[in-house]
Amino acid sequence: MTVLAVVEHDRGNITSASLGVLTAARNLAKQMNTKFEVLTIGANADRLSETAANFGATTVHQAHNAMLTDFGPEAWGESIAQVVRKISPSVVIGTGTERGHEIIAQAAARLDLPAAMNCLEFDKDFNGSQPLKVVRARWGGSLMEESQIDAPIKLITLANHVVEPQEELATSPATISAIEVQLDESVSQSFVQDRVERVAGVTLATSPVVVSGGRGVGSAEAFAPLEELAGLLNGVVGCSRAVTNNGWRNHTDQVGQTGTRIAPDIYIACGISGAIQHWVGAMASKNILAINTDAQANIVTKAGYAVIGDLHKVVPAISAEIRRRQNK
Amino acid sequence: MNILVCVKRVPAPGARINITSDGQQVDTAFLGFTVSPHEECAVEQAVQLVEKHGGEVTVLTLGPAEAQEQLRTAVSTGAAKAVLVPIDTTDWDPQRTAQAIATVITELETANGKYDLVLFGNESADSCGYQVGIRTALKLGRPIVNGAKGLETENGVATVRRESDAGVEIYKLKTPACVGVKEGINLPRYPTMKGRLASKKVAVDRSESSGETGGLKLITLRRPPERASNTVILGNGPEAASAVVDLLEELGVFK
Numbered sequence: 230m231t232v233l234a235v236v237e238h239d240r241g242n243i244t245s246a247s248l249g250v251l252t253a254a255r256n257l258a259k260q261m262n263t264k265f266e267v268l269t270i271g272a273n274a275d276r277l278s279e280t281a282a283n284f285g286a287t288t289v290h291q292a293h294n295a296m297l298t299d300f301g302p303e304a305w306g307e308s309i310a311q312v313v314r315k316i317s318p319s320v321v322i323g324t325g326t327e328r329g330h331e332i333i334a335q336a337a338a339r340l341d342l343p344a345a346m347n348c349l350e351f352d353k354d355f356n357g358s359q360p361l362k363v364v365r366a367r368w369g370g371s372l373m374e375e376s377q378i379d380a381p382i383k384l385i386t387l388a389n390h391v392v393e394p395q396e397e398l399a400t401s402p403a404t405i406s407a408i409e410v411q412l413d414e415s416v417s418q419s420f421v422q423d424r425v426e427r428v429a430g431v432t433l434a435t436s437p438v439v440v441s442g443g444r445g446v447g448s449a450e451a452f453a454p455l456e457e458l459a460g461l462l463n464g465v466v467g468c469s470r471a472v473t474n475n476g477w478r479n480h481t482d483q484v485g486q487t488g489t490r491i492a493p494d495i496y497i498a499c500g501i502s503g504a505i506q507h508w509v510g511a512m513a514s515k516n517i518l519a520i521n522t523d524a525q526a527n528i529v530t531k532a533g534y535a536v537i538g539d540l541h542k543v544v545p546a547i548s549a550e551i552r553r554r555q556n557k
Numbered sequence: 558m559n560i561l562v563c564v565k566r567v568p569a570p571g572a573r574i575n576i577t578s579d580g581q582q583v584d585t586a587f588l589g590f591t592v593s594p595h596e597e598c599a600v601e602q603a604v605q606l607v608e609k610h611g612g613e614v615t616v617l618t619l620g621p622a623e624a625q626e627q628l629r630t631a632v633s634t635g636a637a638k639a640v641l642v643p644i645d646t647t648d649w650d651p652q653r654t655a656q657a658i659a660t661v662i663t664e665l666e667t668a669n670g671k672y673d674l675v676l677f678g679n680e681s682a683d684s685c686g687y688q689v690g691i692r693t694a695l696k697l698g699r700p701i702v703n704g705a706k707g708l709e710t711e712n713g714v715a716t717v718r719r720e721s722d723a724g725v726e727i728y729k730l731k732t733p734a735c736v737g738v739k740e741g742i743n744l745p746r747y748p749t750m751k752g753r754l755a756s757k758k759v760a761v762d763r764s765e766s767s768g769e770t771g772g773l774k775l776i777t778l779r780r781p782p783e784r785a786s787n788t789v790i791l792g793n794g795p796e797a798a799s800a801v802v803d804l805l806e807e808l809g810v811f812k
């Protein structure tokens with residue numbers, strides 16, 4: 230009866246989401262009065278055993294196979310499944326990321342076990358022998374679901390950013406257990422075949438200022454004043470789905486449930502009504518300024534600050550005022 | 558080239574999601590219905606592939622009889638056939654859903670031959686389970702990759718492009734294969750007049766299926782705590798610009 234954390238890494242580099250998972254898994258193991266173990270996949274991740282130990286792991290299972298040189302959802306899922314069969318943990322926790330959901334779902338399918346994705350909380354009384362109650366995010370986080378996992382082994386992913394990473398050295402050094410997993414043809418196809426590296430720079434997800442436009446902007450060309458304001462504030466331009474659906478901007482600019490989650494210092498939402506699927510992508514912003522003609526718009530009532538008025542007049546006026554102060 | 562796309566009927570909430578008093582469902586009294594944007598894009602991608610390579614697109618849903626509406630919408634944008642797997646209860650858990658869908662796909666394939674591609678959304682809009690496609694693919698014995706932002710086929714190989722924090726990754730799957738599609742892969746078309754007519758005429762095939770109840774059980778739905786907000790109105794129209802820039806200065810985003 231153990232808690233097993235599955236480390237997500239990219240060619241041996243641990244992802245930040247994994248650190249939250251290591252922390253959550255250790256805390257749950259403590260609550261259950263049981264051991265906290267970790268799984269790393271591929272020999273290029275062996276060095277992450279040290280990180281796992283720093284977070285309190287007592288055993289680190291290192292899944293090895295010559296095929297495991299890069300990410301492959303089926304091979305990773307199969308590796309998890311084989312290790313789970315071998316050690317029979319009570320709970321397996323993965324990252325609440327695209328890769329994390331995918332490999333936990335792959336493992337669950339292979340083990341024919343249920344899986345609950347994007348968990349926010351676990352039952353405080355869980356001791357390993359009863360069904361596990363969790364609270365998980367639905368609708369991209371607009372709604373929460375309390376549910377129960379009724380299975381001998383509980384597979385879950387931890388919603389990203391809900392647990393603050395916290396190191397805590399175990400009392401004794403971690404035991405390393407190398408496991409040669411058996412992978413065949415059936416999982417060999419879905420490996421990354423090629424990769425074009427991302428160029429570094431500010432993105433929608435990381436920019437401290439986002440100036441965003443919705444249907445109220447009216448056309449692709451009418452985004453120019455928003456571009457200008459974003460430029461003056463060293464920020465980037467975002468948009469709502471109404472905008473991407475109209476082909477005014479690329480989907481990479483979309484904020485929301487099926488777009489990007491952002492958490493800037495300030496989100497300036499121009500001509501956006503604030504539908505729940507949009508709001509869920511913007512609600513982590515530290516400050517929200519809505520510019521809207523409708524004082525009753527959902528975004529206006531939920532935002533910290535608002536200007537009631539026509540964005541086509543208000544946005545250029547803000548840029549002009551910034552320039553006026555810069556020139557002083 | 559024949560492609561099957563799985564879509565799920567979900568409510569289309571506006572400013573907030575209300576829950577029924579028993580906590581089991583979204584209150585749909587005043588709501589329309591839709592499918593996940595990812596699934597809309599999966600239908601569009603399938604239609605584009607068929608336009609290029611020939612063949613036809615079938616859409617499938619497991620849901621109440623009303624889910625015909627979503628199947629017909631898919632037909633209005635280019636799908637040729639529609640299959641409803643009727644259920645009477647509200648929602649099936651992911652294991653049961655996947656089992657039922659895989660069984661129906663196998664039946665359809667016994668009659669008509671294999672689909673070169675079976676497409677899913679990356680995740681459903683409502684339950685966001687991230688697993689029905691993967692479970693179904695495994696039951697069908699086919700490879701699957703999720704998160705597709707690009708999908709092409711050539712000579713029996715499906716090339717999937719997907720974004721990660723590190724960059725753009727390329728996968729190559731031998732067909733028959735399954736793919737989970739993400740919004741942004743394309744811009745879904747609007748229904749044409751011809752499409753609308755076809756959608757009214759299409760026969761929706763019903764394919765009964767069952768599946769054993771899985772181990773994830775809903776206890777109750779609830780709304781996340783709302784952050785209290787007393788919106789500060791900085792002003793009306795362009796005259797508010799000065800107050801806005803004061804705020805930007807105060808927040809330290811403008812120096």
Ligand SMILES: Cc1cc2nc3c(=O)[nH]c(=O)nc-3n(C[C@H](O)[C@H](O)[C@H](O)COP(=O)(O)OP(=O)(O)OC[C@H]3O[C@@H](n4cnc5c(N)ncnc54)[C@H](O)[C@@H]3O)c2cc1C
Pocket residue numbers: 442443444445446468469470471472483484485486487488489499500501502503504505506507510520521522523526538539540541568569570571591592593594682
């Ligand atoms: C499953 C699902 C997922 C979704 N995912 C997303 C997502 O990721 N992101 C997303 O954005 N949406 C998403 N949506 C769509 C969402 O429900 C809304 O349809 C969309 O966000 C509306 O965009 P909007 O606010 O720009 O348009 P509208 O709702 O039409 O609002 C336009 C606003 O502009 C204001 N306005 C008009 N003219 C002016 C002017 N001159 N000056 C100032 N204000 C003006 C109006 O008062 C109004 O408030 C999703 C929907 C579903 C069902």
Ligand SMILES: Nc1ncnc2c1ncn2[C@@H]1O[C@H](COP(=O)(O)O)[C@@H](O)[C@H]1O
Pocket residue numbers: 563564565566593595596617618619620651654676677678679680681682684685686687688689690
């Ligand atoms: N009831 C259903 N009917 C048809 N397809 C479904 C159903 N539920 C899920 N799917 C498909 O599986 C994908 C993933 O669903 P989920 O595991 O709920 O996130 C969805 O985007 C759909 O393509």
